[in-house]
Amino acid sequence: MAHFVKKRGKSSPEVSTASLPDIIFMLLFFFMVVTVLRDGERKVKVVVPQATQLQKLEQKSLVNHIWIGQPVDKYRDLYGTKPRIQLGDKFATENDIPLFLEQHKIKVPEPQRPRITSSLKVDGDVTMGIVTDVKTILRKSGQLKLNYSARPKQD
């Protein structure tokens, strides 16, 4: 009995929290790695259409994005409601696309360049005219791998 009392007096009842930072850091690193910081402001309204035969885009660094849609409300006064192209964080025309592709290409190591994919994020209500023009430009500049961005279909 006396033995018990003595032992209880000695031990500290606190739980060690020394490993807590490590656990938190691990979570932190996980989220840091999976985070995609939004690159710039979306200037066009894009709601991509739905589809079923979807393929995942691998390796974010090999993908460049071309957005097509109506300018968002903020830019309506300046640019009207005609569908426009957004490259990076600014409005552009079809003629800016080759330069944009080239700028992306030089950042990619040479052996991986044939695997570069252009992701077309086009609003569902846009007419095909502007999309066709973009596709023609892409073909002319030798960017043949395309991905029509879409959402999985919910039944």
Add this chain to the structure above:
Amino acid sequence: MAKKSSRERMKNEINAGSMADIAFLLLIFFLVTTTIDVDKGITVKLPPWSDEPPEIQKLKTRNVFSVLVNAQDQLLVRGELADIDELRERAKEFIANPQRRDDLSTDPKNAIISLKNDRGTSYKQYVAVYNELKAAYDELWDEECQRLYGIPYSDDLPTAYKRAIKEKIPMVLSEAEPTNFGEE
């Protein structure tokens, strides 16, 4: 006495209790800014550009499955009005031609799907049509894969298998220059 106490103080560790708080703060920041959205879409390969007009190939009418989408998003499949819901089945039947009908393709290798749209066609409808045609091929590949290897078709399949299947049923989808009606 004073010296001893100073040495004892030096032995003291840095209080790491606040470390967790700092890490938590960072963690919450990243939690909030994270958008785990995987980029998904329909992958296509465009034909290379050539300045000369393409050679006109003579094809048997039975080997061509023409799909036209007009500016009102209506479909004309092989010369008659059609609904998008039946497109997949019709395309599959056309490519595989299981009953050996003489108005459908002679062989999957010769089958050509020709897609033509208008500049006024909505992108939504275009993607829907493209999706159905792609689905027809995906389903046929899957059936072929099940028959040959007994496993479902997927992108992770060995390249040799994929090549064998695609040699039997190559995906030929030719897109014509769109007509110029009805653009806003």
